Amino acid sequence: MSGGSGGSSPPSERISSSSLSDLKDLEISSESGCLSIVVLGASGDLAKKKTFPALFNLFQQGFLQAGEVHIFGYARSNISDDGLRERIRGYLKGASEEPLSEFLQLIKYVSGSYDSGEGFELLNKTISENETSKDSRRLFYLALPPSVYPSVCKMIRSYCMTPSSHGGWTRVIVEKPFGKDLDSAEELSTQLGELFNEEQLYRIDHYLGKELVQNLLVLRFANRLFLPLWNRDNIDNVQIVFREDFGTDGRGGYFDQYGIIRDIIQNHLLQVFCLVAMEKPVSLSPEHIRDEKVKVLQSVTSIKHDEVVLGQYDGYKDDPTVPNESNTPTFASVVLRVHNERWEGVPFILKAGKALGSKKAEIRVQFKDAPGDIFKCKKQGRNEFVIRLQPLESMYMKLTVKKPGLEMATEQSELDLSYGQRYQDTKIPEAYERLILDTIRGDQQHFVRRDELKAAWEIFTPLLHDIDAGKLKALPYEPGSRGPPEADELSKRMGYMQTLGYVWVPPTLAK
Numbered sequence: 326m327s328g329g330s331g332g333s334s335p336p337s338e339r340i341s342s343s344s345l346s347d348l349k350d351l352e353i354s355s356e357s358g359c360l361s362i363v364v365l366g367a368s369g370d371l372a373k374k375k376t377f378p379a380l381f382n383l384f385q386q387g388f389l390q391a392g393e394v395h396i397f398g399y400a401r402s403n404i405s406d407d408g409l410r411e412r413i414r415g416y417l418k419g420a421s422e423e424p425l426s427e428f429l430q431l432i433k434y435v436s437g438s439y440d441s442g443e444g445f446e447l448l449n450k451t452i453s454e455n456e457t458s459k460d461s462r463r464l465f466y467l468a469l470p471p472s473v474y475p476s477v478c479k480m481i482r483s484y485c486m487t488p489s490s491h492g493g494w495t496r497v498i499v500e501k502p503f504g505k506d507l508d509s510a511e512e513l514s515t516q517l518g519e520l521f522n523e524e525q526l527y528r529i530d531h532y533l534g535k536e537l538v539q540n541l542l543v544l545r546f547a548n549r550l551f552l553p554l555w556n557r558d559n560i561d562n563v564q565i566v567f568r569e570d571f572g573t574d575g576r577g578g579y580f581d582q583y584g585i586i587r588d589i590i591q592n593h594l595l596q597v598f599c600l601v602a603m604e605k606p607v608s609l610s611p612e613h614i615r616d617e618k619v620k621v622l623q624s625v626t627s628i629k630h631d632e633v634v635l636g637q638y639d640g641y642k643d644d645p646t647v648p649n650e651s652n653t654p655t656f657a658s659v660v661l662r663v664h665n666e667r668w669e670g671v672p673f674i675l676k677a678g679k680a681l682g683s684k685k686a687e688i689r690v691q692f693k694d695a696p697g698d699i700f701k702c703k704k705q706g707r708n709e710f711v712i713r714l715q716p717l718e719s720m721y722m723k724l725t726v727k728k729p730g731l732e733m734a735t736e737q738s739e740l741d742l743s744y745g746q747r748y749q750d751t752k753i754p755e756a757y758e759r760l761i762l763d764t765i766r767g768d769q770q771h772f773v774r775r776d777e778l779k780a781a782w783e784i785f786t787p788l789l790h791d792i793d794a795g796k797l798k799a800l801p802y803e804p805g806s807r808g809p810p811e812a813d814e815l816s817k818r819m820g821y822m823q824t825l826g827y828v829w830v831p832p833t834l835a836k
């Protein structure tokens with residue numbers, strides 16, 4: 326089996342202390358030869374909206390070099406090379422014509438089924454014809470429904486691996502959802518595990534590619550300020566929140582089989598939870614980081630039904646692909662508790678919803694009240710550290726300060742690091758862009774390992790089975806609202822104190 330990181334320096338060495346430009350230089354000097362990127366499911370939604378635009382951004386920044394890189398789309402649809410290029414052209418934003426046409430010319434399309442040798446033989450032939458050097462690197466991106474992963478992986482394994490006579494590697498990116506519960510995920514992992522080793526499999530969770538998610542370990546472990554505070558003695562509760570201001574928008578058929586817990590909480594929010602709650606890893610090596618994530622996941626206790634609120638927005642069932650009797654939650658607030666020395670007694674509230682009044686994702690770490698308050702300022706609010714993942718990436722710490730003026734009065738204010746203001750000339754990369762680059766570099770730090778996935782499903786499977794069996798009901802809520810009021814009541818019961826009369830206003834650049 327052609328291997329994992331194939332010939333380059335260990336990922337930990339490459340990642341730990343480098344700026345992006347250092348990394349780019351290192352990469353170009355450390356690995357060369359042909360790179361073939363194959364997008365399977367090239368005719369689909371993810372491919373046009375995320376995968377090809379991410380490849381284009383990498384191309385524009387010089388990470389993918391014409392002459393070295395070839396991109397192949399594969400799907401059943403009967404389209405030509407130009408047909409595929411035209412489909413994706415409109416999604417490649419802000420591009421001037423020259424790099425755009427140069428990029429599009431790198432793309433070829435091969436049509437074939439997902440379970441017969443013919444198409445994959447043709448794909449292999451097309452890849453091989455474009456491989457001009459002895460070193461070949463082949464990256465397969467499965468932008469496909471998970472139902473076809475096993476057959477597609479079998480086909481890649483049988484027909485499309487980097488020839489063993491060549492140097493290089495074969496790597497496969499698989500998209501979520503990885504299964505529907507513990508058993509189905511394990512079955513899928515076993516099927517894929519018989520075909521590829523763990524170093525070749527990249528289970529993508531695009532939240533791990535977001536700038537502020539990537540910042541979490543730095544924040545927690547490179548700042549003395551946080552080290553002594555990040556525990557049950559000082560933190561009262563943590564909320565990890567995802568809100569979308571649109572509904573399932575034509576994806577009702579898919580969504581109804583999964584629901585918000587499988588779509589967002591079990592993967593994206595749980596990955597963020599791991600980075601907030603895990604212990605310090607031995608080093609930044611992917612295995613050390615993932616070891617700590619697994620440990621904290623294994624320390625999560627069983628979810629209690631009275632610490633869960635489910636909701637379904639009014640109008641969700643108007644989608645003709647959603648059954649009339651659907652109890653699938655489009656909103657959920659779930660409390661996780663970690664049974665360890667650091668976090669015993671601290672509720673982690675993971676909350677996600679569609680068709681709400683706003684679109685944002687953030688982490689709220691709320692500290693306990695200052696003991697022995699002499700200012701009588703308790704009711705105004707607590708120290709709260711907010712990490713806004715999107716939109717308007719920022720982090721701010723809510724503080725009580727003296728209100729400027731002659732009186733000794735207090736008010737809530739904040740220390741604010743807003744990226745739009747502080748990093749005006751820096752373009753924050755798209756999550757998919759980073760994660761594809763990581764795969765090319767053989768860095769699995771930001772990908773989900775098999776045992777991590779298993780531990781994640783172990784947490785949620787009993788609850789999901791109870792929901793599927795109708796033991797918990799999704800409460801109706803108005804589109805455009807905050808979700809069912811019971812969710813705010815749950816947060817309050819968990820100790821969350823809303824800061825009264827305080828609204829964080831993102832700073833503007835205007836003087």
Ligand SMILES: NC(=O)C1=CN([C@@H]2O[C@H](COP(=O)(O)OP(=O)(O)OC[C@H]3O[C@@H](n4cnc5c(N)ncnc54)[C@H](OP(=O)(O)O)[C@@H]3O)[C@@H](O)[C@H]2O)C=CC1
Binds near residue numbers: 370372403471
């Ligand atoms: N779309 C998104 O925003 C996101 C998607 N994902 C995940 O990415 C993967 C791809 O998503 P997306 O692009 O939306 O999916 P699509 O439904 O658009 O499917 C992608 C392609 O797969 C083929 N296909 C569709 N249904 C089937 C089927 N039942 N059997 C075999 N082939 C099929 C079609 O190509 P053809 O018929 O030409 O072969 C289609 O163009 C999924 O796992 C999804 O969960 C993850 C995050 C976000």
Ligand SMILES: O=C1O[C@H](COP(=O)(O)O)[C@@H](O)[C@H](O)[C@H]1O
Binds near residue numbers: 531588686
């Ligand atoms: O994986 C998914 O994520 C998107 C939200 O991603 P974001 O980067 O825009 O926050 C969500 O809309 C979709 O339902 C889900 O499958």
